[in-house]
Amino acid sequence: MALKRDAKILKGKAICSLRTAMATFNSYDDSGRVDSVLLHLQHASEMLLKAVMRQAQFQVFDKKSSTSIGFKRCLNLCVANHDLTESEAGVFRTVDALRDEAQHWFVFVEEEILFLQTRALITAFDAYLQRKLGDDLNAHIPGRVLPVSTLPINDFDFLIDREYELIGRLLKPGNRRRDEARGRIRALLAMEGLVKEGVSITKRDVDRIEKAVRDGKGIGVVFPRLATVQMDKSGEGPTVKVRFTKKEGAPVRIAAGDDPSEAGAIREVDMLNRYPYTATQLARRVRLTPNRSFAVRAHLGLDADAECSREFVLSDKQKPRRFSEKAVRRVREAIDGGLNLDAVWTAYVATMPKRGSRRRAA
Template structure:
């Protein structure tokens, strides 16, 4: 492992230990904020260690001496074929954690004990997987196995957890209650999760929280107010202690990419759309629109490594059948690539040694 990657990994482990230490301590003052901030730092440093280890770049091109931020680390480790180490569900969990950290560091937030445990334990689980599978450095070699978040009664169902939390919030925002500010701090954590799942990287405004309060007093259920949050579930790992958070897809929700140009967009988001509406082209459709043979279209896709980018290609299962599907952005990218005459020359000489195409 490169020296820089080794140092970043060591600092990441330090931050994880501090986060778990704060979670387990008896003193509550500043505990939630410390846990969220240090977990977030642990993953930013770990992702940078992975990027460096895999030969990627963590320096900002436009700002000399500055390294990339959390969002860019996530994007690289999710959509860059060379660096990919995160699944869609893991990115969703990490971008939610990062947005919660923003609220904890820059404003105020109230996270119920059970939900804080879920974030802490799932973070340890994911951290353990990444250092073992990518860096080949088992976490048990760095810290004792006893360094885990401790919970007297670990939650097993997020919907039950949110039911209990929402009942408390309803009492706090009822007419005549003087706990509305505390209720908004609790609602902020749910609103942040929903925004993250919607692909928006933003903190809820006071006006937005006031609207949520009105909906609560009007009798709306939390599943109606925060539909994306209702798709989150706890999945217990088959081996070893720990939890991970994943998105259930049997409720009509599917994961779709967010374009990088949007400054308020997160890395991935859950949208109420059919995946086939996004990946709406088959290989034959692509070839026809490009006025190419299907063989040539697939040859260019392979040389440009576009199929490795989830923004361009996905294998979608319908029943027992698996279908390779392509997106509109993929079609656009291929058109740009095909403007270079050298690509056509390379195809004509395709029996020569393989040469990659710059995408």
């Protein structure tokens, strides 16, 4: 595939960072190893996402600030517009959250978990590279230098349970290892990004979880999202591939922000990041008039889908509704799939109360 200039440069930077991450992972020097691996994995991911966007002639500079957009925005745009799967996005999102904690505070990542996250990212990176840029990672990094672990790959649930038990032991009175326990809590919080958008790790979250662990609450109560993660492994040794997906039919429980009964399981997420678009902005994103966008929303049931929209109660009179990237994706998929916009608009107008002979214009 012939790459455009920007895409070629960004792809080169992505592979360079990935090579550095691999060399660091396999290094004999443990000093700063985990942080360096996470930093370079995240940078490789962001450069790949931007390379794909530029190859599609998609702008990566914010119009207002004239600076390149950040990782989270790139990720959402690639999911919405550039065929990045939810599974691949989850891996990139988790590595970004771990890197964020490593760069701005500290995090403890168990070796087996670091290996699985690294291999999962390589699997996602290679698949997306081949699919969107027509290149193969094997042409740039020999299989013999990819991360290889001497430890057996255990079941994901087993690793998480073991890590949670270790956190409990570290928090026992007299151990004086609270900082390490909190660093491991941050790592588990970051891993929720495998199945959840908009993961945010705050001190308040860590405090709540620490209290829940001290109170003897089970991992299913404190980290319910991790119970929905499924790991699929194929291959052996240097050729092993790791994929994380969400278990089919996994139970979901949404705790209210003022529910004190399960304080350990409550997460604070910046909902404006999860639902970044107003109704007008949604219409612009899908290139429809506001009225036709409203009709399509009603046809697809977006306002009733919690993953697509949310009502923000600012006061008794101010209750604006905002929309997620998934809402954009659903509208575009419907239109690309042949949705008859004229028929949708006609059906929508027919449900509106008549005011004389006046009808809203499409």
